[in-house]
Amino acid sequence: MKEIKIRTTPEPTLRRLPRYYHLLLRLKERGINDVSSTVIAKELDLDPTQVRKDIEYTEIIGRPKTGYNISDLIKSIRTFLSWDTNSNAVLVGTGSLGTAMLGYKNFSKYGLNFIAAFDIKKELIGKEIHGVKVYNFNDLKEIIEKDKVTIGVLAVPVEAAQEAADKMIKGGIKAIWNYAPCQLKVDNSILVENAQLSQSLAVLTRKITELYLKESL
Amino acid sequence: MKEIKIRTTPEPTLRRLPRYYHLLLRLKERGINDVSSTVIAKELDLDPTQVRKDIEYTEIIGRPKTGYNISDLIKSIRTFLSWDTNSNAVLVGTGSLGTAMLGYKNFSKYGLNFIAAFDIKKELIGKEIHGVKVYNFNDLKEIIEKDKVTIGVLAVPVEAAQEAADKMIKGGIKAIWNYAPCQLKVDNSILVENAQLSQSLAVLTRKITELYLKESL
DNA sequence: TGCTAATCGATAAATATTTCACTGTTAAAA
DNA sequence: TTTTAACAGTGAAATATTTATCGATTAGCA
Known part of the structure; x- marks a missing residue:
C-alpha cells in the first residue's frame, strides 16, 4: 500500500x-x-x-x-495562498467591524470578492456599504446559493453567531472567517478560521507583562 | 552563578x-x-x-x-493577560478599521482604555468617534506623554506607519498593536504585535486549498 | 579564465509544543 | 464506609518547528 x-x-x-x-x-x-x-x-x-x-x-x-x-x-x-483567483464572499453583520471589512479595499487583492452583506436591522437593508449591498439576513441562503459563495465572514455579536453560521453552511459555504468570540459548532468538512481580535491582543498584553518581569530582574 | x-x-x-x-x-x-x-x-x-x-x-x-x-x-x-488592569491606549488612523476599533466596546473588558485618536485629516480633528476625541496627529507625542499611554494601535496606511510608530515611541509608548501591513523598525525594547488581517486570511485561504487537495485524492 | 563570496537546497541538530501515560486526589454513588 | 470514576498535575514520549551545518551553484571581479 x-x-x-x-x-x-x-x-x-x-x-x-x-x-x-x-x-x-x-x-x-x-x-x-x-x-x-x-x-x-x-x-x-x-x-x-x-x-x-x-x-x-x-x-x-x-x-x-x-x-x-x-x-x-x-x-x-x-x-x-489562492490569492490570485477570485472567490465570492459574503459578510454577515454590518456593525463597525463588518463595515470596516467592507471598506478594506485590499481584500480584492487577496481574491476576496464581497458580493453581498447581510444584517437583520431593517433600516440597513437595501442600503449599500462601501459599494456592497446589504440584504435581509433571511435571504442569506438563497443569495449565497445563487452566487456560489465559498467564504463567509462572520462579524455578528456572539448571540447571533451560531445561527448565522448554520444558515451560511446550509447555503453551501465551505469556509467561515469567524470574528465572533465564540466557538462555532460545524460539521468537520467546514473550515473555520477564528480571527478574534482578542487573540492577538492577548499576545500583546501578556508579552508586555513578561517584558516588565524580565526587566525587573 | x-x-x-x-x-x-x-x-x-x-x-x-x-x-x-x-x-x-x-x-x-x-x-x-x-x-x-x-x-x-x-x-x-x-x-x-x-x-x-x-x-x-x-x-x-x-x-x-x-x-x-x-x-x-x-x-x-x-x-x-493583564486584562484586569486598565491601560491607556491611543489609536492612530481613523479610517474604517480604526473607527471599528473605537466602536468595539469590548476593549474596555480587556483593560484597553482609548483616551484619544489621531488623524491627519483636518475635517476629522476635533470630532468624536464612538466617544473618543480625534486629535491632530502632530499633537500625538504631547498627549501620550501627558496621559502615560503604554499601548498604541496603528491603523494607518502603510506609507504612514513608520512615521506614526516613531512618533508614538518618542512619546513613550511601550507597545504597538500594528494593523498596517508592514514591518516597523523599532528599538528592541519596544514590543510590536503584528495583527494584519491578511495573516489570518492566508491561513484560511491556504487551508481551503489544502482541503480540496485532500478531498481530490 | 580562475577566484571569491553569497546563496540555495538539503539534511541534521536543537528546541518548542503537543500528546501520552501514570499517580494521587476527590466527589459521588453503592 | 467503601468503591468507583473523573480529573488535576506531572514527567516522558512523540511530533512539529526552528536553527545550524554543509555541499553545490552562481555572479561578480581580479
Whole structure:
C-alpha cells in the first residue's frame, strides 16, 4: 500500500507568508528585481533558513547568489495562498467591524470578492456599504446559493453567531472567517478560521507583562 | 552563578487563552460553577492535557473530579493577560478599521482604555468617534506623554506607519498593536504585535486549498 | 579564465509544543 | 464506609518547528 502524504503547511509559515508578500510588494515598487532570503530575514527580523523553508512551500526555485526573482516570488506566494483567483464572499453583520471589512479595499487583492452583506436591522437593508449591498439576513441562503459563495465572514455579536453560521453552511459555504468570540459548532468538512481580535491582543498584553518581569530582574 | 529562568508563555497558548476565556464567560452566564479541562477541550475541539497545561500558566490550581471554579479561572486568565488592569491606549488612523476599533466596546473588558485618536485629516480633528476625541496627529507625542499611554494601535496606511510608530515611541509608548501591513523598525525594547488581517486570511485561504487537495485524492 | 563570496537546497541538530501515560486526589454513588 | 470514576498535575514520549551545518551553484571581479 502506498502512503499518500498530504503536506499541510505549518500555521506559523502561513502567518509569515503575508509578511513576505507585503515586503516584496514594497521592494518591487522600488524597482528591485531580486531578493535573497537573507535580505527578507533581515528586514523582518527572522532567520534566513526559516525564510527559505517557508518560501520552499510555495514551490518556487531560487538561484544561488541572487536569490529569488521578486515578481516570480510574489506570484508564487499569491498562487500558493489562492490569492490570485477570485472567490465570492459574503459578510454577515454590518456593525463597525463588518463595515470596516467592507471598506478594506485590499481584500480584492487577496481574491476576496464581497458580493453581498447581510444584517437583520431593517433600516440597513437595501442600503449599500462601501459599494456592497446589504440584504435581509433571511435571504442569506438563497443569495449565497445563487452566487456560489465559498467564504463567509462572520462579524455578528456572539448571540447571533451560531445561527448565522448554520444558515451560511446550509447555503453551501465551505469556509467561515469567524470574528465572533465564540466557538462555532460545524460539521468537520467546514473550515473555520477564528480571527478574534482578542487573540492577538492577548499576545500583546501578556508579552508586555513578561517584558516588565524580565526587566525587573 | 544562579540561572535565572524567565518562563515565557508559548504564543499558541496565548492565542488559546482568550478562547477559554470567552467560553468560560458563557458557561458562567448559564449559571455553571465548575468546569474541567475535559469539558473545555470538548467544546473547543482541543486536547484536555493541552488545556490543562495552558491553564497551568495562569497559576490557578484545580481540583480532581470537579476541575476549576469558573469565576476563579476567569479571574486567573484576566490577571495573567493583564486584562484586569486598565491601560491607556491611543489609536492612530481613523479610517474604517480604526473607527471599528473605537466602536468595539469590548476593549474596555480587556483593560484597553482609548483616551484619544489621531488623524491627519483636518475635517476629522476635533470630532468624536464612538466617544473618543480625534486629535491632530502632530499633537500625538504631547498627549501620550501627558496621559502615560503604554499601548498604541496603528491603523494607518502603510506609507504612514513608520512615521506614526516613531512618533508614538518618542512619546513613550511601550507597545504597538500594528494593523498596517508592514514591518516597523523599532528599538528592541519596544514590543510590536503584528495583527494584519491578511495573516489570518492566508491561513484560511491556504487551508481551503489544502482541503480540496485532500478531498481530490 | 580562475577566484571569491553569497546563496540555495538539503539534511541534521536543537528546541518548542503537543500528546501520552501514570499517580494521587476527590466527589459521588453503592 | 467503601468503591468507583473523573480529573488535576506531572514527567516522558512523540511530533512539529526552528536553527545550524554543509555541499553545490552562481555572479561578480581580479
